[in-house]
Amino acid sequence: MTRHLISSADLSREETIAILETAVSMHDLQRRDVKKVPTLRGRTVINLFFEDSTRTRSSFEIAGKWMSADTINLSGKGSSTSKGESLRDTARTIDAMSVDALVIRHQASGACHQVAQWVRASVINAGDGMHEHPTQALLDAYTLRTRLGELDGRHIVLVGDLTHSRVFRSNVITLKTLGARVTVVAPPTLMPSGIGTWSATDGFATGWDLDAVIDSDDPVDAVMMLRVQRERMSGGYFPTAREYTVGYGLTRERLERLVARNPEVLVMHPGPMNRGLEIAADAADAPQSVVLDQVSAGVAVRMAVLYHLLAGDESTRDDVERSVSA
Amino acid sequence: MSCPDLTESEPTSKAPDGARDVLSGDDISRALRRIGHEVIERNKGAENLVVLGIPTRGAPLGRRLAAAIGAVEGIDVPVGELDITLYRDDLRRHPMRPAHRSHIPPEGIDDKVVVLVDDVLYSGRTIRAALDALAELGRPRAVRLAVLVDRGHRELPIRADHVGKNLPTSRDERVQVRVVEVDGLDVVRISGGEAR
Known part of the structure; x- marks a missing residue:
């Protein structure tokens, strides 16, 4: 150690x-x-x-x-x-x-x-x-392991403001260490530069289209919504909050499609949540949500x-x- | 193995002065059956007993003791494991030890007679830690201690109520308890030290 x-x-x-x-x-x-x-x-x-x-x-x-x-x-x-x-x-x-x-x-x-x-x-x-x-990534992994067992081969999707997110960076490392497959989704403006070199590694994929990931043949075991960090933004990353929600928010409708493909899907958020922006209240409080488990862990x-x-x-x-x- | 220092195991086969077996698998079974009877006699039955083994090897021994008591009295004796790592007084003297989970039977330990089970009683420090751990889980009516081997050299005023075998040793000898559940065989072995 x-x-x-x-x-x-x-x-x-x-x-x-x-x-x-x-x-x-x-x-x-x-x-x-x-x-x-x-x-x-x-x-x-x-x-x-x-x-x-x-x-x-x-x-x-x-x-x-x-x-x-x-x-x-x-x-x-x-x-x-x-x-x-x-x-x-x-x-x-x-x-x-x-x-x-x-x-x-x-x-x-x-x-x-x-x-x-x-x-x-x-x-x-x-x-x-x-x-x-790193401790956020550990507690996310703990929450996932409690529900899913070993994470080898599990498919975890991270969505949101990747550029400004330390949670995303630590989580990708820890999840990969534990053998999970990770897909990260963000609008082009919030996709970190240089992520192309990460994508080259096995079990790591990037995407700009959340709906395509949800509807793909690869069911999602857990979806982790990241907070839109307005305090780190100097504007210009996306036109309006509404537009962000339409493209990348976890709405009730998207959650229903996730559940249809995998009834056991988990919804995670490191907090604090911008309800109505990156995650709808319906999704945050859904039975699939393990947000409070994350805090407890x-x-x-x-x-x-x-x-x-x-x-x-x-x-x-x-x-x-x-x-x-x- | 929950006692510190010399009981930590190393392969015995290469011990220069030869290891000797002091208890065979059958001896261990007989000792546990006898201890089971002693516990019942002392407690006047198996009412209110909770058996807690101290990992690593106290845990399977505890399960066997509970089964032995249960077989005599015809009941299921609640059995669990009490991990004492977080209560040790020597954490800073050793490399980091992983902590394990404790498993306390759902009945809890309040007003029960708790029988602590460990493989080797040596310095007594493991048992001190176990008593601290117990105190934070509840208030047992009584705590008794059953060990497979008592090798002496106590550093604290602690004694066992039930002993499988008293084994006078010198401090530079090594007492190893092997159990099927952990090691694949049942044996108690002494190695090292001066020839006696």
Whole structure:
């Protein structure tokens, strides 16, 4: 196991599955009366969030607390960053307090990778700009595995604003690691450049026409709707919201066609949802929807990640220099 | 194997001083049957019993003990598994260990007599962790401990109520319990250490 979790690609298939299996026992804990275990007693986890977040930050905080770690939340707005302190100085200042893990969300792609070069603590990427969000991909995989079993050969379709989506990037990596086939659908303006090189790999397809994917001979096991990230757009990606919905929204009618081909199809959304834009309320609340399962899995998966990164003897991890842990 | 250190297994066939078998498969079956009778006698029947095995090898032993008790009393004894990884006090001294699921019978453990089952009792730290884990699942009326082998060298004030075999060992010896469900054969073997 690596020291940091920056990218979904940091995890091998074995490590990914190990985390997901651990998450199963963590999920059992969540259903108990007493939800606390002493596993990370004495460890300190700092949540350093430079961007708004509800579910990621709260689930990391709960995950740490249920494992008896001390968790502290820092937001960019309330910290010295707003006085002009650089990311490097902020990270090194917190690291100097001998914390064990830094959970970082930042608006800049690559921020977590940078911080990992500067600190002794384990760095966990909780979303960096348009790069990655590995724990989201893990909890999506967990939700899928709970419903579908092993994902080898399963057909997962991701639809929406791919260009701005870190969820999409991490999910494609994790799903491919687990052997699933992935089709990504987006309007041409929201299809990331360079995706052509990805499409060359086995079991990965791209498309501009959602209806063609739904009506193809290849039934869909799960459809993951991605949020249209208006805050990252400076306009011009699509003419009107209505037009986006007509072309790429999961409407009741599209859901009915998906169900007709595969009654077991799952509807996913990483949240927060723009109801009526990328997903209709009918689809979000349909029996096929596992949106709340995803949230529920979030705590268990983050407990598993903290456990795998923090529980063992530091000196036995592959990439830690003895001098650092001494 | 849930005891730390020396009971962690390695192939015995190449042990320089030769491994010796101390319990055969038949011996293990007889020991479990006897422990079953002891549990019933102590409890005055099989009422309110819950048997919880501690993974890895305590789990199948627990199932066999529950079956042995059930066969004598003619009832189904609730049986489960109690994973104690998250409660260990030595997590930071070892590489990361995967956590497993616990399986608690639907009746729960409140006001039950819980019989913990493990393969080897050594330092007692596994059992301490198991008691912590139990406390967060409920409040049993009593907790009893049944082990297949007690090899001594306790580091905590913990003793077993029911012992398959007391096995005086030195610390540099290795006690290995093998069970069919995990290893494909039933045997208890000692290896390593000075010739005794």
